[in-house]
Amino acid sequence: MDDAEASAHELLGLAEAAQRRTREARRGRFWFPLVLFGALVIAAAPWYHQSQSTSRSCQVGLCPVRIPAGTTHGATVYWTVAVILGYAATLGYYRWRATRVGVASRVWPYLAVGFGLFAAVAVVTLPGDLSIRGMVPLLALVPGLFVLAWLERSLPLATFGALFLAVALISNLYDVENQTPLIGWTPSAEWSLLPNLWLSGFTLLLGGLGFALATVPQRRRRTG
Amino acid sequence: MTHPTQDLDDTVHQRVRLGILAVLHETPRAEFAFLREALDLTAGNLSRHLQVLEESELVVIDKGYQGRRARTWVRITPAGQSAFDKEIAGLRELIRRADQAGPADESGT
Secondary structure, eight states: OOOHHHHHHHHHHHHHHHHHHHHHHSSOOHHHHHHHHHHHTTTGGGOOOOOOOGOEEETTTTEOOOOOOHHHHHHHHHHHHHHHHHHHHHHHHHHHHHHHSOOOOOOHHHHHHHHHHHHHHHHHHHTTOOOOOOHHHHHHHHHHHHHHHHTOOOOHHHHHHHHHHHHHHHHHHHGGGGGGGGGGGOGGGTTHHHHHHHHHHHHHHHHHHHHHHHHHHHHHHHHH | OOGGGGGOOTTTTTTHHHHHHHHHTSSSSSSHHHHHHTTTTTHHHHHHHHHHHHHSSSSSEEEETTTEEEEEEEEEOHHHHHHHHHHHHHHHHHHHHHHHHHHHHHHHO
């Protein structure tokens, strides 16, 4: 090995080590939006209460399709406020972590895709039924997860995004209440959409908590 | 065909400055203290190299305050990204050529 080659090896190794260290320092932030949006989805429950008189509708070619009756505009308002607050809080958290660790993360593409898709969903489904079972906002969260996985170069998050896509589709297309008796829960007719909503909400929440717990040892190693 | 060493830029082909660009290649911006720690440098040494990179318009330095604490953030410019990518490609090509030439040299001796 001549001097030039040895020097090239050394410089390349040094650059790769610096890149690896930087990636490690900015990794492990995405648990926050997962937990936050999980909580926001779970907290949407009051807007999915259905009154019996108008609880069935035959829309978008899928019959019977139930939509949250009487409170549909409320659900749209809730989602609009929740999504704005959710993405604003995510931006705030990423900025706070950047200041604390000294390394920023790219998060704007995630915010743009997530918010842009929700805005499109809100406009398309106006005046406010949010389409199939009122759960389309859950699907609008999915592409954002894949963008975040790409930004973070995280295969586990991409895998979780695929899982959440399946769960969000189930929440939109299947009556989850058919299965809840298996865990000893039979919701009343007024709350029959709750299992659909909470299936996705708890998937996000628990996934986020799992990622948060998984990053604790990494953070301890860096600070220790 | 030009030798890969001819493509190497003297500003970037230096271990500290390449390390700085490698860090900044992975993040929209990094703080001075992180760079110092990640590259195991003294503040003065890091400042000198940052100044060289800033004069070559490969990085931008933003100085400000977070509360009462002074903070210096550094980000890479498009020219810096391009120079870093070129340097890494040059180094890889140098190694590839050396690896190819190695067995021939050995058989000839």
